[in-house]
Structure formats: structure tokens, C-alpha cells
Amino acid sequence: MPVSTMRYSALKVLKEGLTGNRGWRPAWREPEPRTHYDVIIVGGGGHGLATAHYLASVHGITNVAVLEKGWIGSGNIGRNTTIVRSNYLLPGNEPFYELSMKLWENLEQDLNYNAMMSQRGIVNLFHSDAQRDAYARRGNAMRLAGADSVLLDEAGIRELCPFLDYENARFPIKGGLLQPRAGTARHDAVAWGYARGADSRGVDIIQNCEVTGFTLENGVCTGVDSTRGRISAGKVAVCVAGSSGRVMAMAGMRLPIESHVLQAFVSEGLKPVIPGVITFGAGHFYISQSDKGGLVFGGDIDGYNSYAQRGNLPTVEDVCEGGMAIMPMIGRARLLRMWGGIMDMSMDGSPFIDKTSVPGLYFNGGWCYGGFKATPASGWCYAHLIATGQPHETAAAYRLDRFMSGAVIDERGAGAQPNLH
């Protein structure tokens, strides 16, 4: 049953300010788990909370619990570089990410929560004719899917980013592919916004509740065992980026996934420098600037299996070398903090939103390092699958059996080696 939640607005902030901010209420409840739910979502990260929100708001399924082993948003949505884009190449991917982009564009109004979605654009630099042609192919594929894309030559890049190194670069900048509608969003706020949205429609968000097993009755999944007891459910939907292997193993499943560590970095706060998002593929480097002023940047995954949320020096130095190679003006900015997130890297670099071989058990994962931008569409399509039993048209390719059939979605053409995607 819906719960009344206070509506946020400038007026509200003003009123509370005048009355000593005494009237604010919790953004979500802290309910005790019930014995049964129509749907249990395992994992209170961005995707899980978004799924709950859309189950309730789009499909009217409100008897839903989100079980989170720690605090909500403690996974990759709490530790990413906040980039939102839909500049994919393959038909299995691009329509899905464009759906996500459209959901991003209305997120704040939908959630009544300011996730600071900021469409300041993303540009992927290229340095050779072959790279230009590959980006042209991609830009055209984006247009076919209704997305926006602009192919810029060197002059266009100079205008957009005058601070890059055009005179002395080892790999001279020849141009770039721009997606103006791309940008960044305040990552934590996305989780909080979805949590608040779901909670306000009656979804129970249960933190510090770890799932320890699935209850299977003659081959059908009918609920979970958790650190807060057994909870039965009509459907159980797993959505645990970074723990997919461990959780699905409890259902006896091996996945086409390896877990790797991706590091990210933020500098001390600075007055505005970087307009949007810039990616320098040849140097394994991408960067944006947060509203607080920190330069947020990263590069490749460390490349070895890891469940430790930290990486090592060679990658740190490799990323900074890329940064200095392309924009030597950031040299005297200081790296303030580095951290690692666990990426469920799939065998072709693309995710899964699918039923499993166990009836009643659903799986969403394998997002590699692209999960944040996918959050709204992932929730939307997962909710659609759970509610209707049918895959959403834009996510139909995200099947678990695609390696058996050969219908892989390999954007990089790197083959079945996760650390190359």
C-alpha cells in the first residue's frame, strides 16, 4: 500500500529553512521484512532499486521487497565515474541505451529528486582514418536508433576543447565523435531517488539483509533464505553487480562472467575546467568534472579477477599518463582519492537481462563497467520481464544462452576474454 511521502520543491526547502529544518522526514522507511512478497529483488543497488520503482510505478506491482546486504547504493552506483551516454554501435545494444537516455532525461521529474543529470556531452577522440571510420559507423548506428551523434574534425574538437594538446601529442588528435545529449549524473542521488520513489509506492527496502540461499521447491524458486529469515516470493530477481557469480552459485549456476576491479580517481576541487566528458581511447583515459569541482577520471580495468574494491599502481600510472598525454594542463591538479569497484565482466562485454534455467528465478548482470548509464533502462526492462514474462524489445538480445547460439554482442571485437572488453 502506498505511503505518503513529502514532495520536494524549492518552496519546501524555503519553508523548512525558515522553520529550522525540523519538518524533514526520512527519505524511505526502515520496514521489517514480511513473510511473503510477490517479487523479491536481491540487491539494493541502482539497478535493483530502479527495477522496484518501475515494477511499482509502471506495472502496479507494489508487494515488492528489495533485499540489500549492506546499505543501499553501496555497490557500483556508489563508486562510479557517473557517465551517462548512449553511443553504442551494435543493434543489440544501442536501442537499449537510447531508451535509458530518454529515461534519464525525465528522471528528476519522475522521481521528484534532483539527480543532477547534466547533459554536457561526451566526445570520443580519434587519431587515425581507421578510427574515424569506425566512429562514423557508430555515429550512424546511433542515428538509426534515434540517438544524436556528431562527427567532429580537429577544428571542431579545438573549438569544444581548446585545452587539449594539439601541437605535441604522440597520437595527434584528428577529431572525435560527439554525443551532445550525453553527460553525467550525481550517482548516489540516483540510488536515493529510486529508493524514495519505490518506497513511496509501498516497496519495502530492507537494508543489512543478506540473502544466504534460494528456496527451491521441485526445481522452482519460491523465495530466499536471508540473514533476517526465510522470505517467500512469487518471483525472485537477482541484481547484484559485483556478486553475480557468488549469488547465482547458490542456485547452482555458473555464469559467463568474471569479476574484475576497475579503478576510478577524483582530484581536489577546482573551478570549472572540463566542459563535458572526454574520452581518449588510445591512452586509456576518460574524464569529466563534478559539480563540486573535482576532476573525475579513469581508464582500463586492472585486468585480473578481483573482489577487492581496490587496484594497483600500474593502472593508476597508466591512467594518469593518458591524462597528461592528452591534456597536460591538468598536471598541477592533485589526485585526491582513488578507489575500486567490482565489475562483472561478461564474455562479450554486454549484459544479461533474462530468465534462468530455474523457473521463478531471474537474472540481471554482466554490466562490465557500463552499468551506471544503464540504470534506468535496466530497471525498466527487468521490471518488464518480471511483470510480463517477456523480454522488453530493446533488451531482447541480453540472453544467457547467446554464447551457445553464437549471437554475441561484442562491441570491441575482443572475443571471449572479459578483461579485453
Next chain:
Amino acid sequence: MLIDHPLLGLRDASEFVYLGDASLMNRPDATAADASQQFHDYLHLRDNPAGLHRELWYHEQGDRSWLIVTRDTLTHEISHVELARDVSLAHRATDQEGGA
């Protein structure tokens, strides 16, 4: 990280290239009836353990040996390092005995 190379001692992991689970050494028999299923599982499915992991590293900036490193994916602690070729040969030998 540092990898304790069986022949060369401690070497910085940045000299190595990582491949993945050591099970990639056990390439299935292409003539088997269910070869396509076997190859699918062999190439794509992983235990992906949170804990001890036997994995393949290639000493590209060194002696070009492929190594099997046993490493804890939670702590990154390395407990054992072997030359992949030795392991593969031993594995083959036992197979043949088994076959004989």
C-alpha cells in the same frame, strides 16, 4: 602486485599479461559427441570464485613462460606459482596412465 616466478623469483606483475582461469588449459576434445556444448562451457563459463583462484599469467616482459598463479581474489594474496607447461605435461601423463 608481485608474482613469485618459479625460475626468476619475485617480479612485478606489470611484466605479465593476464589471461584468466587456469581451466582454459583443459581444451575439450573436438571429436566428442557434445563438443559444441563442451567448448561453450570451456570458453565461456567460469567459477569466478571469491577466494582462491588458479589463473594464467604470461611473462611477456620476461622469460615468456605461462604461469599458473594461485591467488586469493579477496585479498590478492598469492599462495602458489607453477610453470603452466610443467602442469600441463604432468596432467597429460596422468591422463595417459588413466587411459592405459
Next chain:
Amino acid sequence: MNTATTGLQSARIGTGLLDSTRPVSFQFNGRSYTGLQGDTLASALLANEQRLVGRSFKYHRPRGIFSAGSEEPNALVELGSGAYREPNTRATVTELFEGLEARSQNHRGPLSFDVMAINDHLSSFLSAGFYYKTFMWPKAFWEKVYEPVIRAAAGLGSLSMQEDPDTYDKGFLHADLLIVGAGPSGLAAALTAGRAGLRVIIADDDFLAGGRLNAEQMEVDGMPSAQWAARSHAELCSMPNVRCLLRTSVYGAFDHGIYGALQRCTDHLPDKSSEKPRQILWRIYARQTLLGAGATERSIAFANNDRPGIMLAGAVRTYMNRFGVAPGKEVVVFTNNDDGWRTAADLTRAGVSLAAIIDTRTTSAPMKLPGVRIVMGGQVITTRGRLGLRSVTLHDGQTLPCDCLAVAGGWSPNVHLTCHQRGRPVWRQGIAAFVPGAELPQGMRVIGAANGSLGLSSALTEGHRTAVRIIEASGIGKNTSSSPVAEQESTRITAFWHVSASRGRAWIDLQNDVTTKDIALSFKEGFRSVEHLKRYTTLGMATDQGKTSNVLGLAVMPQLSGKTIQDTGTTIFRPPYTPIPIAALAGRSRGKHFRPVRHTPSHQWAQDNGGDFVETGMWLRAQWYTREGETHWRQSVDREVLQTRRAVGICDVTTLGKIDIQGKDAAAFLDRVYANTFSTLAVGKVRYGLMLREDGFVMDDGTTARLGDTHFLMTTTTANAVSVFRHLEFCRQCLWPEMDVHLISATEQWAQYAIAGPQARALLEGVVDAPFDISNETFPFMACAELTVFNGTPARLFRISFSGELAYELAVPTRYGHSLMEALMQHGKQFDVVAYGTEALGVMRIEKGHAAGNELNGQTTAANLGLGRMVSTKKDCIGAVLSKRPAMNTENAIQLVGFMPEDSAQSLRAGAHFLSEDAEETTANDQGWMTSVAWSPVLNSSIGLGFITNGSNRQGERIKAYDPVRGESYPVRIVSPHFVDPDGERLRG
């Protein structure tokens, strides 16, 4: 203040550890001041009574100097000017040098009148997380209005936007023992281990060894503590097995005993023109590590506890004892522990007027302070003074005038490096602080204050004793030292965090303006886990990473939740310990030296002959050779193509990967790694090979020659040379170790040139030494031989053709490459020879329909490329099984075909997609894409290769090339990919 400009340093009360004979002049906000050699910028500003130095992040509150170390949250300045400008620099660790220029930051208008301070008055509307609740309407306003305003207001200092003019270096150090911190425990340990002969590295952030020893009036081994520190440091520097790194911060602990350290080499020097690197980033490999990083003092939360003049009590001692500066004229001490009393004692000893000492404890006073007002069980409720402290108000309502308040909230061990891996600190009630947990990084031990041993004597003995244990375990040397001796001062404390009687805002995180009200609000709104608290309020996320604020915040939480501090838990400390310039982490890998350059042996020749170069991976290759009068690259390329097809051309193909493969099983090995068969290849013959990945997609292709029964030479594409070699080693060592196969790269060994065109043989016949015969009969298409050229130079000749012409590739040992190119061109004159680059090479391979990088992109199968029949069905090979997967073999799979524009004036562009002319432009109607295009001077038309569904059955069909990113859409016709000599007569001729 008027005295300040005259350089009188009116607050200087002694010389401390400074060199009073060396005045140093510097500038702050355009005004000139004078300090002394050995000052920090902060101590020099205090000496000149410049107390207002900055503004806070959110409310733009006036701020002064709060600490005497890297934990400083307030005194951040922009250092230097022009390209040297360095934002967010801590005045407290900035070594003063002649001519130093600093400016305060993050204010509009003068520092003393910042218009942004309006935020302070609006603070009740800017409470924690307010921005999540508003700025949502109208929708379009976010990017256009709200965000630009927020972004401009946020941030701190600003970058110069110019390239960093300094150079940086890196290095690798190895040690039996790394000691982090040259304070009492670190020095004691270093002396013990160094004297025993261990390879020791001791590093300290400060420019003076000693840590707190330099800040206190204490004695070690019967001499003043600072003197003992200097003497110990001198002894360590004299040991060949010890490396002392001052001005070096060990910023991170990584796996297996690897540490990151940054050494500042020239920052403190007035002369910026030095050739030497500004900083060196050391990667330290340490068998054992001792963390003696000391402890950081923290404040107490009470109303308006952020004003200039309010300072940590330990910092007050540092400024008096080390820098000879009186932090104020009238001082009040506010403490909850005995250490605060030592500040009071030092103040009175130094003759600074001490108005009172307020101790929150109700015990009896720990020491006598004649003539000082002592208030036990007292509290400071609030303070006054907008731009600088004027008075404090006590719990009983009385107000004490003062310009400096020394706050002693207790000391927090610097456990950061113990947490960089898995370590979680644990709460120790006795000292009211977190101490290192059980799970330390491999090989690390913690000593001294960092370990919670706050007393001087215990720090010294702990350092010594731990070093002895390491010596014994190492088996390297024997201990010859005994522990240094010192008094053990009292450090009793009764935890006290928050003056609850305070009404106004009480600051927790000074820089980010997080107050106790924000913490209460975030708790009220349900953000109750420490991580939610941190993220919602931004507590501890400023440039100081909460060094002075985290514990205070964590202590205030339980007062709301009723939990204990250890149950509340702590957030994780991440590297770096102190911020590191991005340029330092990049080191030398900048500009042209970002990555190495690979040159072919005839690079110089190409340069001398109009070569225009292009990056191909690390290689530089000539893409064409511009001749006199050619104004457009197309002219050069057309000429090269036409002349090659008419006469003969020479192209440097040295960059192709070459792998020497030998062994009894070499042939059988190739059968397994190539899709097609090689065991049937005769000695002296070459065969095109197609290599698949195990997933059945194409990995690479190239020609492989059989030089002998057990000897093959494989060529790979330039791009895949390394990955193919790695793959082959994997197959050899891991999959088929029983095979007798040996691999070694020969890429660098041979300079190789393609010689193509009708005159190719004629040219070569004059080059190849007798008796070698290269007539078509004895040396037909796909033949190879080892022979000699130009009177005795060993060479290899392969009759292979990428251009479709009668063609050869000639290889000589690399040292002859330059000479060979010259000789071929000279000898070839009579045959009208031309040198052609990679562009002409590309044109001719497209005219011939050969696949290259754009087609072999890792997403395509042999069938896609029209090479399906090459995948042998008679044998197993890498990729054979999975290449048969259904979705990779569908009816209308894409296939490589040729394309020509309907309108001959239209030039094709790679990247265009193919759709039926009438089809709606959607993903569903996408039929394929153009991979490679060229202007064919032979056909006088733009031609292209591309993939399109079921292409080979659709020749002659007209479809639409859709290229919206270039604003084009035009009709093209599907044709055969073999534009020139489809039957291959030329290459056999």
C-alpha cells in the same frame, strides 16, 4: 597589520629551529612579507600576524590557520603564478622560499569582503542535501541556469589552463625495511635496523626529520628532542645501507609490500629554471614496513569553532617551539585531555599571555600553572569575531577576550596506510581513538603514535623493539643498539566531542562546512550508515579527506543513534594519504614521449624522400611520398598506384609481425593454430593462413613460408604481432606441451620490402646474386627462397602479392635495410621504379578486394569474409568447433562485397550504413556498413568494400549508403570485391 608590510614579523618570539640569519621575503595576496629560512608559509604568515588566509567551501566563512601539518582544512592557497600556478596548496606544509607568491582562493572580491559570504546568511536553506530537493523546475534550467551557477560557486582554486612547465621522474627502490615517518618511533627503528646492516629506506613528508620531536620542549638521551632528531638523521644519512627521503610522502600501500612515495625535489627552491625533475614518484618494494606516521589532533564541536585564531593545541606548540611564533597575544586553551595542558605550559614558558585553560573534565587539574585561570568541568559555548577571533563565551555565560583559542580534542593515530588494503581500524577507549586493526598490509607493522602509543618514551622503545624483532627475523645482521631514553608524558583523556549546550552551528568538517546540524538532519532523513552520512553531508570528502573531522563526525552520530562508536564504524581510508599531482603520476610519459616510437630501417630514407608519416600502433609508417609540385595527398597516392601498376613500386612492409617457428612438430602445430592446413606445404613454398580465435571469429591472417622441414616463418598483421605471439605461446606451453615447437620473434631482425608491378621480376633479376634463378618457372607465385642479393648480402625472397600485381617481398637483415632501399631505388630507375606508401598499398588491396584491419575487426567470421571454405573440416583447429554456431552461419549473414557509387562524381565514405532505398531509417532496417573506401585511379572511380547481408548473392543490386554524421545519403551498387584483375593473371604472370 601595518607592521606586517615592514617585515617586522611582530609575532616572532624566538627562532625555534629557524635560521635567523636568513630572512626570506615572500608575497601573500600581493603584499610583501618577510619570514625566516625554515619557516612554512603558514608560520611566516602567523609571524606577520596575517591570520585570515582563506574562505570555506560552501558558506565562504573567513578562515585562518588551523593546524601545522598536511591535515590542514582551512589554509589553502594558490601558489605561484602563470603556468606554475598550483591551486589548493596547504600553507602549513609549504616550505618558504625567497620570492614565494601565494594568493587566497575561493572568494569574490577581496579576501576580507567576499560577496559569496552571502551563503553564510542563507545557510538554513543550504542544509545537507538541499540540492537534491530543488532546481528541478523548469526542466531545461538545470544545464542553463542552476548548474553553471553552482559550478562557478563550487570548486576551490583554479588551474592555469597552461601545460605544466615542470618535468617529473619516476623510480624503483628495493629495501629490506621501509620506515614511513621519521618521528621518534621511526628514527629509533631506523637507527637500530641501519646499524644492523639492513637495507633501510626512511621517508618523511616534512623537510626536517623528527616529527613531533621538533615541536616539543622534551628531551631524548639527555639532549633536546629536536637536537636528538637532527643528530639521528645525520647518522642515518652517513650509512651506505640507509636511504633517507625527506620531503617524501608515502601515499599508498599496495599489494605484496609495494608502496607509492612522492619526493618533492625542487618545490622549495627559489630557482624554477632547474633542469632536474620537480618531483620523483618512487615505487618502493619493501620486504618489511614500519608505519610510524604519528597521530593527528582533532577539534571539539562547539558553536562558531571555525574562526581564524582557533587552532589545534598541538599546532600552537609547533608554531611556538619549532617556528618561534606566538599564535596570539591572548590565548585560551580548551581541552579534554592532559596534552592540552602541555600547550598551556609551553605558552606560559614562552611568556605568551594565557587567559585561561578550560578543561571539560571534572577531575583535579593535572598540573599547576601559576597565574593562569583554570576552569575544570568547563566548556566553550561559542565564539565571536568575524574575520578573527575576539572572544570566547563559556558555559557559565562569561566571556573571555582572546585572539587565539587552542583546542585539544585528543589525538587520532594516522592509521591510513593500514586501511589501504583490507584493514579496518578498531576503537580504543583508553585514548578515545581508532587504532590499526588486525588485518595489516603484507609485511607491515605499526609503531609509535600511529599505533596508539601516544607517549614519547613508548614511541621510542616501540620503534626500537620492533626493529630488533625484524633484524632477528631477517637473519641479515645483529642488533647493536639500545632504545633511546626519554620521559613519558601523560596523555590521559576523557572523551568529549560536542558541546551540546551550543546553539549555533558547530563545525565538524571545516573545509566542506559540515556542522552538527547537518549530521542531525541526515540522520533524521534516514541517511544513517556512516557511508550514507558521508555521502549526504560530504563529511570528510574535502581535500583533507577528513583528517581532522572524520572521528568527530563518527562520534557525534552515536549521540543521535544511541549506538557506540565502534558499532557506528568508520568509512574507508583510500590512497593517496596526501594529494598527488597528476603530472607526477604520469612521470615522463608526456607529449611525444607518451609512448615509444618504432622506426623501420629505411625511415631516414623515407624522410629524405618526401615521406609523410602515420602512426600504426607504435610504428611510424610512410603513408605517401610527396613529390615536387604535388599539393594534395591524392596526387601522390594516385601517382604511386598508377606507376606501380604500370611499372614497379617498392613499399616498406617491415612492420609486419614475423615469427620464427622451428621444431619437429612445427607443421602439425600450424595445422592446429591455422584454420587451413600447412603440413602439406612444400619446403620453399608460401601459403596464406587464416587464424581463428577459439570462439570461431577471425583473429588474424598472413602468409607463412616453409623454409625447411622443421622451419617455418609466419607473418602476422602489424597490429596483432604481439597478441598472436602470445596466443601461440599459450598453445605451445599450455595446450600442447608435448609438441617440439619453438617460437621467437623475428620482426625486428628483418627489413622487408614489397616489390610489385609488371617490372618487379626484371628489377629483381639484377639484384639477386647468381646462381639463384627467379624465373617464373623455377620461382612461381607463392615460392620462397633464402638467397643473397647485391653481391653477398643474405636475404629471403617471397613471391607473394597484396597488390594483385606480379610481386615479391624481399627481406635482408635489418642493418642492411636502409642501404637496400637506396640500392633498389637506384637500380630500379631503369624500370621507372616508384616508392609507395601505406595509402597506395591500401588503394591497391581494396582494388584487389583483400581484407585488412577494417574488415578483420574481431567481429567477423571467415564466412563473412568469403573465406568460409578455408576452414578445414578434416582437422581440429583453434576455433573450428565454435565457428559452427548457428547464429554465425545464418542464411543472410553479412558478406564482404564491393561497392561503387551510382553517380561517378560521388565519393564513398567508410562508416556509411546500407539500407534499402525505400526503407525507413531504423536499426531494424540496417543491412551492413562500408568498411574501406578508396579512389581508384585505375577505374577512375571511388570504390569501396563493405559487409552487407547475403551480399555475394546480391551483386548488381542498388541500395542506399546512409551516412548522416557526414550529412550524406546516396545510392550505390553492389559489385564484386575484385575490382582489378579478378582472375589473378597478373600475380601469376
Next chain:
Amino acid sequence: MADMTLKESYPLDSLDTLIGDTRLSAVENLDIVSIALPHTLAPEKTTETRASLDEKLQSAFGLKLTETGTRSSNGDKHSLLGLQPGMWFLVTSRRTREPARTLKTVVRDTAYLTDQSDSWAILDIAGPHAQAALERICPVDIDKSVFDDTRVVRTSMEHLSVIIERPEPERFRLYSPLSSAQSFLHAVRVSLQNAV
């Protein structure tokens, strides 16, 4: 028939320079042949082949087969570098244009040979600051206490695969891929300038 002959040229162009008190010089008169020991599944057979190869090399060059990571030498004349399991580099002063062919007559069927003479640019760095300079680019511990004339290491320096040995206490020899000789020379030169 053209009566031309081909001239040799080297990327380091006979470099010989002093930076501070330490000398950088190119070495361009060496032949390098890789020697690979045939695999067999019978251990005794392998031992046999190895013994006979060892004997042949000893009689021809006075060099013993070494373990991977170690080297044997007789002065600067010849040295044998154990670079990979079952693979060595024989480094000799230049005698012929086809050293592999020549060596084949010595080792016969006890080894597979590949000429590597033109694959490497060889740089000597000798003097008091040699170690301090290499400390800036070499991740491996080359302190004299652990790295002497019996050791040889292939590692990564400045993104390049480099072989390093220490024939004399104050002289290191560096083998870097020939095509990137200029980049590596730059790296070593800068290291030395920064270290002296």
C-alpha cells in the same frame, strides 16, 4: 647485374658520450643467436641432448649452459644468456654475416637456431651513476648486493622489453628492441641526466 653492395647502418650510430661521470656507448659489433633445446617427452633424452649441446658450446666457446635468469661468459668476448626455459642467447663478437648458419655446424641437431643479431640495439652504461640512473626505469632490483655478472634479466623499461646484464660492477649492458632504439636511448639519457 648491379655491382652495388649493401652497407650496414645502426640506429644508435656508434654513439659514445659522457654524461657527468658516466658513459653511454652503443655496441654494434656483436652477433646474437638464439639457441633452443629440442623438446622431447623422454626426460633422459632431453638431458642427453642438453649435455651434448653443453659440451659442444663449451668446446667451441668455453661457455656453459646456464639456468634461466643467469649468464655465463668469458670476458667480453662471448657470453651465453639464459633467457627462457630451454632457450639461450649466444652473444659473440661479429665473425660472419650468417651467424646462425655458422653456429649450426657446431651444434648440429642438438638445437634450433635463430639469428637475432639485428633484433637488438645494445647500449652500455658505465660509471659511478649507472645504477642510480637505471633505478629510474628498471623495476628489477639491480643493486650490486643482489645483481652481479652471473645474472641476466629481461624486464620492462619505459614500455619497452629490455634485457639487462652487469658484466662489471660499474657497467651495465642493455639490449632493447632495435626499432625503438631512439626512444630507449632517450629514456636512458634522461635517467642519467636526472641522476647525476
